[in-house]
Amino acid sequence: MNAVAVAHTPNPDHPDNPDWDSGTAELGHLLRPGQLDLSHKVILYLEDITVSFDGFRALDKLSLTIDAGELRCIIGPNGAGKTTMMDVITGKTRPDEGTVFFGQTIDLTRLGEPEIAHIGIGRKFQKPTIFENHTVFENLELAMKTDKRVWRSLCALLDPAAGDRIAETLQLIRLAAHADRLAGLLSHGQKQWLEIGMLLMQEPKLLLLDEPVAGMTDEETERTGELFLSLAGKHSLVVVEHDMAFVKQLGGKVSVLHEGSLLAEGSLEEVQADQRVIEVYLGR
Amino acid sequence: MMPARTPFIVRLGRSFDARSWQMAGLFAACALIAVPFMHLALPPDHPLHLSTYFITLTGKILCYAIVAVAMDLIWGYGGILSLGHGLFFALGGYAFGMYLMRQIGRDGSYQSDLPDFMVFLDWQELPWFWAGSDSFLWVALLVLVVPALIAFVFGYFAFRSRIKGVYFSIITQALTYAAMLLFFRNETGFGGNNGFTDFKRILGYPITAPETRVVLFALSALALIGTLLLARYLVTSKFGRVLTAIRDAESRVMFIGYHPLWYKLFVWTLSAMLCAIAGALYVPQVGIINPSEMSVANSIEIAIWVAVGGRGTLIGPVLGAFLVNLAKSWFTVSFPEYWLFFLGTLFIVATLYLPQGVVGLWLRLRRREPPPAAAATEAKGARA
Ligand SMILES: Nc1ncnc2c1ncn2[C@@H]1O[C@H](COP(=O)(O)OP(=O)(O)OP(=O)(O)O)[C@@H](O)[C@H]1O
Ligand SMILES: [Mg+2]
Numbered sequence: 121m122n123a124v125a126v127a128h129t130p131n132p133d134h135p136d137n138p139d140w141d142s143g144t145a146e147l148g149h150l151l152r153p154g155q156l157d158l159s160h161k162v163i164l165y166l167e168d169i170t171v172s173f174d175g176f177r178a179l180d181k182l183s184l185t186i187d188a189g190e191l192r193c194i195i196g197p198n199g200a201g202k203t204t205m206m207d208v209i210t211g212k213t214r215p216d217e218g219t220v221f222f223g224q225t226i227d228l229t230r231l232g233e234p235e236i237a238h239i240g241i242g243r244k245f246q247k248p249t250i251f252e253n254h255t256v257f258e259n260l261e262l263a264m265k266t267d268k269r270v271w272r273s274l275c276a277l278l279d280p281a282a283g284d285r286i287a288e289t290l291q292l293i294r295l296a297a298h299a300d301r302l303a304g305l306l307s308h309g310q311k312q313w314l315e316i317g318m319l320l321m322q323e324p325k326l327l328l329l330d331e332p333v334a335g336m337t338d339e340e341t342e343r344t345g346e347l348f349l350s351l352a353g354k355h356s357l358v359v360v361e362h363d364m365a366f367v368k369q370l371g372g373k374v375s376v377l378h379e380g381s382l383l384a385e386g387s388l389e390e391v392q393a394d395q396r397v398i399e400v401y402l403g404r
Numbered sequence: 405m406m407p408a409r410t411p412f413i414v415r416l417g418r419s420f421d422a423r424s425w426q427m428a429g430l431f432a433a434c435a436l437i438a439v440p441f442m443h444l445a446l447p448p449d450h451p452l453h454l455s456t457y458f459i460t461l462t463g464k465i466l467c468y469a470i471v472a473v474a475m476d477l478i479w480g481y482g483g484i485l486s487l488g489h490g491l492f493f494a495l496g497g498y499a500f501g502m503y504l505m506r507q508i509g510r511d512g513s514y515q516s517d518l519p520d521f522m523v524f525l526d527w528q529e530l531p532w533f534w535a536g537s538d539s540f541l542w543v544a545l546l547v548l549v550v551p552a553l554i555a556f557v558f559g560y561f562a563f564r565s566r567i568k569g570v571y572f573s574i575i576t577q578a579l580t581y582a583a584m585l586l587f588f589r590n591e592t593g594f595g596g597n598n599g600f601t602d603f604k605r606i607l608g609y610p611i612t613a614p615e616t617r618v619v620l621f622a623l624s625a626l627a628l629i630g631t632l633l634l635a636r637y638l639v640t641s642k643f644g645r646v647l648t649a650i651r652d653a654e655s656r657v658m659f660i661g662y663h664p665l666w667y668k669l670f671v672w673t674l675s676a677m678l679c680a681i682a683g684a685l686y687v688p689q690v691g692i693i694n695p696s697e698m699s700v701a702n703s704i705e706i707a708i709w710v711a712v713g714g715r716g717t718l719i720g721p722v723l724g725a726f727l728v729n730l731a732k733s734w735f736t737v738s739f740p741e742y743w744l745f746f747l748g749t750l751f752i753v754a755t756l757y758l759p760q761g762v763v764g765l766w767l768r769l770r771r772r773e774p775p776p777a778a779a780a781t782e783a784k785g786a787r788a
Pocket of ligand 1: 173178196197198199200201202203204205246
């Protein structure tokens with residue numbers, strides 16, 4: 121957390137090291153500019169977002185809020201605007217109208233992609249995007265949360281703590297045996313896992329995952345689900361998926377997108393029983 | 405924050421393996437001891453005597469090799485094809501040429517303090533930008549700063565606008581072409597289409613004396629070694645890994661929090677500075693600099709050296725610069741009219757059949773030799 125609690129009593133052992141990273145915010149707080157304020161328990165606000173491509177509205181007054189620590193699934197037919205929504209959140213696409221806020225204070229429409237990554241939003245692309253000519257290890261090293269300016273990279277050395285973190289992540293994504301392999305040689309499912317691992321190395325507060333289990337075997341899919349469930353709470357996750365069994369496994373709230381706006385929201389059972397949702401899916 | 409306490413020099417040492425250090429040492433010994441000895445101490449009729457022609461030609465190609473490595477940093481590792489690198493080479497040459505012009509003193513045809521071409525234009529005094537050009541140190545500074553500044557400003561706007569691929573190549577061509585037209589004009593103050601020539605001295609020493617030539621040759625060799633060391637350090641550092649990542653998947657790099665702009669700008673500006681140093685070493689050795697160095701064809705030729713030698717490797721561009729230029733100096737004597745056809749064919753063959761140039765070819769041949777037991781190392785070999 122980034123708000124300094126006024127009533128906070130510093131730990132006498134570490135007077136300079138207050139607990140910056142506890143996930144909850146207290147009411148009375150000072151705010152440092154540019155830092156995430158979760159005082160209303162909401163990590164992401166999208167309000168009336170409209171994006172048009174040559175007159176075609178990919179997003180049409182879309183509004184959505186994600187709570188801190190939530191695991192949200194987004195479903196919707198092809199072309200509903202799910203990927204475009206992620207483009208807007210991560211700064212790739214500027215909305216024509218509407219506001220996007222990260223926490224209470226950070227206006228994402230004013231920031232570029234690297235800044236948005238820095239303040240704690242990580243993204244997995246629909247098509248797995250990793251560095252194919254780098255080893256698995258190097259992929260994770262590059263993604264690791266650190267000072268990413270040119271000057272630092274020129275003299276950066278891998279310290280043992282960083283090596284440990286990479287090793288941990290390698291275990292988690294089950295690629296420890298492939299650490300020195302070129303990432304381009306991995307299977308499709310492994311590439312998906314590597315990209316998820318890169319995301320984790322960034323230590324983001326909000327993870328956006330665009331079709332993370334596409335191309336995975338059933339077993340890999342299930343393990344991915346377990347991983348996401350273990351991340352929820354500490355992180356907030358937004359998962360776009362077509363695989364209903366996977367959405368069911370995740371079990372969180374589901375938002376249905378259709379033609380660029382929000383059609384329905386609720387548990388999976390609720391939205392699956394919704395007449396409009398059935399029409400959208402069957403009418404195709 | 406960073407536990408980067410290992411001294412830089414140690415880390416530089418580690419970025420090469422033992423064999424590479426031996427090669428570098430051997431090369432340095434040749435350039436600094438053997439060649440000077442064979443040129444200066446052995447009598448001209450001795451079978452091992454090296455001629456002035458040899459010294460000048462290899463010295464010139466050493467400068468080209470520096471340019472090729474600089475080009476490879478930006479193209480092979482950064483994925484940005486510049487077709488205007490000849491501009492930075494020429495600017496370095498012109499900057500140093502100003503000093504050489506001033507060293508002529510009153511020994512020119514008009515016996516004036518001003519360079520001959522200014523007397524010819526009836527100018528009464530040096531233009532403001534020639535101020536200080538009689539000082540070696542000031543000019544050495546200009547050699548580095550002017551091309552760097554131009555590269556930085558140009559690169560900043562180009563990369564910030566996310567100009568990429570062939571569009572970037574085309575605007576770099578336009579840049580060097582515009583500069584060439586500017587330098588062709590007499591009023592620009594750089595000798596018009598004749599450029600600078602008829603140099604007499606450098607730091608007071610006669611410029612055509614064998615000793616001076618040998619020193620310039622040795623400096624070029626040292627500059628090449630330095631360029632290779634620096635380039636090797638860069639491409640094996642985290643910076644190099646980010647750079648190749650930008651080449652392969654720029655949007656991924658942005659979404660994990662790197663600013664490609666500054667990475668590209670750094671390597672672009674550095675590359676321009678290396679070219680400028682090469683240009684400054686080149687001009688006293690060949691004795692002339694004129695606007696044709698800024699022609700588009702010259703810049704394309706630089707890309708061909710790198711493509712032929714093998715981009716994305718460091719030794720490849722050096723080999724490419726030597727192979728192509730030795731072929732050129734043979735062709736221009738034997739069949740001058742066919743040189744451009746040969747060059748074009750070479751480029752097409754290299755692009756179609758040798759994606760990693762002669763270095764890639766060599767690696768492929770070497771890999772075929774041992775029995776297929778080493779299949780696992782194949783993937784690694786492809787990156788070497
Ligand atoms: N850059 C673009 N230019 C023009 N049209 C675009 C652009 N990006 C997206 N679109 C269009 O916007 C609509 C929404 O696309 P988007 O990729 O967001 O859908 P999606 O919900 O992610 O679909 P899918 O499930 O197939 O991934 C589509 O009709 C698409 O063709
Ligand atoms: Mg999509």
